[in-house]
Amino acid sequence: MKRLGILPLVMGLMAAGQAWSAPAIALGDVRQAALVAVARAGDGLVAVGDHGVVALSSDGQHWRQARSVPVDGLLTAVSFIDARQGWAVGHGGVLLHSVDGGQQWTQQASLDGKPVLLSVLFTDACHGLVVGAYGYAARTNDGGATWQALRVGGEGDDFHLNQVFRAADGSLYIAGEAGHAYRSSDQGASWQPLDTGVSGSLWTGIGLRDGRVLLAGMSGRVVLGDARGEHWRLLDSGSREAISAVAELDDGRVVLVGNAGLLALADPALTHFTVSQREDRLNIAALATQSGRLQLFGGAGVIDSLAPDAKATVTSRQAAENARR
Incomplete structure (x- = not known):
């Protein structure tokens, strides 16, 4: 899976094992689990990661592990x-509900075929999509x-499809390998390739x-890109990470995060990114x-x-805690 950042972590974890027969491991402190994705569930958060771990929080401060993951x-x-x-996916074509x-x-x-699944999006209780490695994509109309x-x-084409997401007008987008991106205006039944003007892999996206x-x-x-994905322009993020x-x-500003503790904050017009980096x-x-x-x-x-305006530094206490993980 030719990407840096999250995907080396994902691929490294994948290489550790392929077994799905046992339930998720139980942890004393779920905050220390390797977590690679997160979604909002009402007012709470649900994060997922290695060893079948699912972490839950109602306030972002206190975390507990899911009671049962098969x-x-x-x-x-x-x-x-x-x-x-909600739904969660993983490699081996695994789907959880x-x-x-x-x-x-x-x-x-x-x-x-037990595909490597990289992203899942449900728009309601019936309609959902999954995308993954080597161009894999599928949709459901019956809740999975x-x-x-x-x-x-x-x-x-066998480019990895890294993330599927929904835009403000209800259309769907996929960010993919080697600058490939796609748009669907019919709930994923058909897809239009987009000319993003870049050749490097695109790993994430959002509908503003x-x-x-x-x-x-x-x-x-x-x-x-514009609202129809027809015209694209390259922005200066201020980082090579x-x-x-x-x-x-909520105020329209945009936050980017990534490798080496990157945190970049842009104004609502996306004219300038202020970049900082975690010390760890x-x-x-x-x-x-x-x-x-x-x-x-x-x-x-x-x-x-x-806080969004805080510099992406880390205190000595945090550094010591992270070093133990």
Whole structure:
């Protein structure tokens, strides 16, 4: 999976084992688990990662482990449609479903071919999509009970599809390998390739509230598209570090996080990024906003909770705690 940042972590964890027969490991402190993805479930957060670990929080400060997860492999992505119902995916075509806010999970039928799944998006209780390595994509119209394979790229394309997300107008986007990106206006039934103007891998994206679309990835690359994905321009993120996650704050500012403790904050017009870096240089794999604060996750677990305007520094206490993880 040719990407830096979160994906070396994901691939390294994948290489550690392929078994899914055992339940998730139980941890004394779930904050120390390797966590690679996070989603909002109502007012709370649900983060997923290695060994089938699912971490839950109602405030971003206090974390507990899910009571029941039937697999012990790597979970790579998670999507909730409300405070109760969500789905998580991992490698080996594994699909998990929760109806109680992430406390307990059941395993749905694995996808044919056991693909490496990298992203999942459900738009309601019935309609969902998964994407993954080597161009794999599928959608469901029955809540994940059955899936139909999709062709996103052209004949023979096997570019990794790294993230699927929804834009403000309801259209769907996929950020992919080697600068490839795609848009669907029919809930994923068909996909239009987009000319982003870049060749480096795009690993994450977001639909901004004003309708525009932002994609980011390798070497600090950020591209901004119009509401239909027809015109794109390259932005200066102020960093060459790989970008793994992006979020929009309530005031319209945009936050990027990534390799080596990168934290970049842009004004709502996206004219300038203010860049800072954690002293411990921990790779940040996932990002969420909670109660006006940024929640950061990665191979070191729940890395930090900080105000958006705070410098991405780390106290000596945090450094000592992270060093023990």
